[in-house]
Amino acid sequence: MxxxxxxxxxxxxxxxxxxxxxxxxxxxxxxxxxxxxxxxxxxxxxxxxxxxxxxxxxxxxxxxxxxxxxxxxxxxxxxxxxxxxxxxxxxxxxxxxxxxxxxxxxxxxxxxxxxxxxxxxxxxxxxxxxxxxxxxxxxxxxxxxxxxxxxxxxxxxxxxxxxxxxxxxxxxxxxxxxxxxxxxxxxxxxxxxxxxxxxxxxxxxxxxxxxxxxxxxxxxxxxxxxxxxxxxxxxxxxxxxxxxGAGPVDLSAPQQVSPAELRARISAGEWVVDLRDRTAYAAEHLAGTISIALGQQFATYLGWLIPWGIPLTLIGATPQQITDAQRQLVRIGIDRPDGAATGKLRDLADGAATRGYRRVTFAGLAAAQQAGETLIVLDVRRDDERAHGAVPGSVHIPLHCLLDRLADVPAGPLWVHCASGFRAGIAASLLDRAGHDIVHIDDEYAVAVTSGQATG
CATH class of the missing domain: 3.60.15.10 (Ribonuclease Z/Hydroxyacylglutathione hydrolase-like)
Incomplete structure (x- = not known):
């Protein structure tokens, strides 16, 4: 041999x-x-x-x-x-x-x-x-x-x-x-x-x-x-x-959902997750959807946040986005989405109302504060991150606790940040879905530290 x-x-x-x-x-x-x-x-x-x-x-x-x-x-x-x-x-x-x-x-x-x-x-x-x-x-x-x-x-x-x-x-x-x-x-x-x-x-x-x-x-x-x-x-x-012991996976395309069915699922409180990047979502999205951009951390945060067993529908720009999301989801035990919708957002809205919110940097936050805007800074980082520093006066609710603590979210305009903008984008969509007035701080926390806006 x-x-x-x-x-x-x-x-x-x-x-x-x-x-x-x-x-x-x-x-x-x-x-x-x-x-x-x-x-x-x-x-x-x-x-x-x-x-x-x-x-x-x-x-x-x-x-x-x-x-x-x-x-x-x-x-x-x-x-x-x-x-x-x-x-x-x-x-x-x-x-x-x-x-x-x-x-x-x-x-x-x-x-x-x-x-x-x-x-x-x-x-x-x-x-x-x-x-x-x-x-x-x-x-x-x-x-x-x-x-x-x-x-x-x-x-x-x-x-x-x-x-x-x-x-x-x-x-x-x-x-x-x-x-x-x-x-x-x-x-x-x-x-x-x-x-x-x-x-x-x-x-x-x-x-x-x-x-x-x-x-x-x-x-x-x-x-x-x-x-x-x-x-x-x-x-x-x-x-x-x-x-x-898990059985085989099925990565075939899920059922396509019509605009009317999308609206019905959103109205029923089901999870309709938009896979597009957070920039596109902030500019315009279907009211009541949730933004979790398809990328390295997609399955981790969807699996972390979703109420287990709730119906899940995916919105993607292309069928490939849906396929890629399915592959990530089966790895954590979400075997099949309950439907998917792909294409241009305006076509999926089909005349229904869409929403959007502002995206800013930490420099934009500083400018708003200097201009005397009434605002609340919401930090959605984990406890261990917060322990190393924070924006003075900010409210802290970790992203993974947010859905359980919506009653603790202050009233008024919320300027939401994390360490890089990704988790803040998810949090912004959840809070927008809950009816809050949102500004997404889509920036690196390190920038705030360097500029003196935050400790750490």
Whole structure:
């Protein structure tokens, strides 16, 4: 058979800050932590002429719906999931110390509790090269996975387990072992200051990782717990979906909705989400719709804010926008929108009233204040961001709390800001929908700090 060479192909899901991996020897492949839209992974297999012979899951994920069960079914491959996980499907149960083989590749299972109780790492070897270690939400680039998702009351307990798991891996593996985490590229499953980047080794992490450079366990735990921020509400649904086992996705075009039906759905209080950029939305939009621009953070914030299970209709400039939005949504467990409408806004309005609101920069805010305009500045950043500085006199309601706290929103003209303008655009649309007079501050908060309008 000759010398086995183990190669790793990365399939990145930048919208959620995660990675999946295809590990192979040129013929057979092991897929680690697959996302749910499997066509991307299948394309990698096809391009390289590989057969998927095993699927590995490092943990029951909270930030996305796994495609692992479906991929294993499609390829008649074993689906390796921790034997201790309470799941509703048949799997190849594995535990600490188990060894698996696929062709010339060898897989060692290592228990690494912390991010979850039953978290596993997989060490894959074959041939003369360094080991490839798939660390899921344990050892990330520069930091570790958060430890408050299982039970907030157990955050410190699991943070201590996380510290010990990372040190166990560092002690067990050679410095040249290559590390391949699932989280840490923008995912809210990360904690601390992840370093990103394309690759890392155990040796590199010993010089920069929060868990490996802290002077002791107590210091690490205190820093981790203090640094935890809010995370998306849809995580509560995703973990349960993964334990149940998700089926195939349907990315076919949803039902097209007429202008009259759009108006009816808006009047009924359903979520009708406009995917166009926030500039176009502010200029003109259908009254009662919600602006969440299609982009890197689209699914995260829609999933965070939408009342789970409410009917969802998408408005896009083109059918491709709808298709792209659907792909992002199935990854977090929103399987099918209830309809879509595409085309020019005036055609979709079909004579119905449209609305708009002003967009300004922080310089525009300063000018309005100097002119004596009556206004209220509303900061929709998270608590941890607010702690570093604020616009003096501003009101603070984080975006993810806004729908629950509409009664706390002051009356009068609201000038809404965040850190970059994106979240403020979403908040502006929600407040406009609720009948408030809105001005969207579409600018970088750093500009306000530099100009002296804000602290931080």
């Amino acid at each position: 000759g010398c086995v060479v183990v190669d790793v192909a990365v399939v990145q899901t930048s919208e959620l800050g995660d990675r999946s991996y295809v590990v192979h020897d040129g013929h057979l492949a092991i897929v680690v932590d697959p996302q749910r839209d499997l066509d991307r992974l299948q394309a990698v297999l096809d391009e390289r002429g590989l057969r998927c012979a095993m699927v590995l899951e490092t943990h029951i994920h909270n930030d996305y719906v796994s495609g692992g069960l479906q991929l294993a079914h499609q390829h008649d491959a074993p689906y390796a999931v921790n034997a201790a996980d309470e799941v509703a499907f048949d799997r190849h149960g594995v535990a600490d110390g188990d060894e698996l083989s696929v062709g010339g590749m060898r897989v060692r299972v290592i228990a690494t509790p912390g991010h979850t109780d039953t978290h596993l790492a997989f060490v894959i070897t074959g041939g003369p090269g360094p080991a490839a270690v798939f660390t899921g939400g344990c050892l990330l680039y520069g930091s570790v996975g958060r430890t408050d998702l299982v039970d907030p009351a157990r955050t410190e307990e699991l943070a201590r387990a996380q510290y010990r798991s990372v040190h166990h891996l560092a002690d067990l593996l050679a410095d040249d072992a290559r590390i391949f985490p699932t989280h840490g590229f923008g995912s809210f499953c990360s904690s601390g200051s992840t370093s990103g980047g394309e690759d890392s080794t155990v040796g590199q992490e010993k010089t920069r990782n929060d868990a490996l450079t802290a002077p002791n366990e107590d210091t690490f735990v205190a820093r981790l717990v203090a640094g935890l921020t809010a995370y998306p509400a849809y995580y509560a649904h995703t973990g349960a979906r993964n334990r149940a």
